[in-house]
Amino acid sequence: MDVVWAGDRAYLVREVRERLSYNRALAYTTVMTVMNILYGKGVLCREKHGRAWRYWPSESREDHDARLMAEVLRSGGNEHITMMRFVERVSDEERETLRNAVLHANGPRLAAS
Structure with missing residues (x-):
């Protein structure tokens, strides 16, 4: 959530994954799964962008x-x-x-x- 809250636009899963800083690289599917869960809970909104989704926070x-x-x-x-x-x-x-x-x-x- 820090990544999408810090930005002023919608993000692709790939962009969020690139901005996450951990001791090791996270799998794209892991980030996608978490973002889908957050979307399902109403924490994130999304719109289709080609074959991918763009996500943004539903609230500040x-x-x-x-x-x-x-x-x-x-x-x-x-x-x-x-x-x-x-x-x-x-x-x-x-x-x-x-x-x-x-x-x-x-x-x-x-x-x-």
Whole structure:
């Protein structure tokens, strides 16, 4: 996913394989299989390009991460307690970022309070 998120266009499997950096070369079919699985899960979109497919992410990395965070929050027990425990564990800087995000999401009505 790092490869397709880093780019600003759709990629062929071959192009993704060339950009992956591992200790050894990955088989084309391995990369193709993973990309097909990600397409099936809705993480990637694709369109036919000759005999191959071009793939691109269905959402930005940030939207993907935010969705996963919301899923994790809702998958546990008490969401309120889970959120409180999370806030207790983040740094002051992260807490300030979170505070600003809440103010932004709630709009001017909360900021004026």
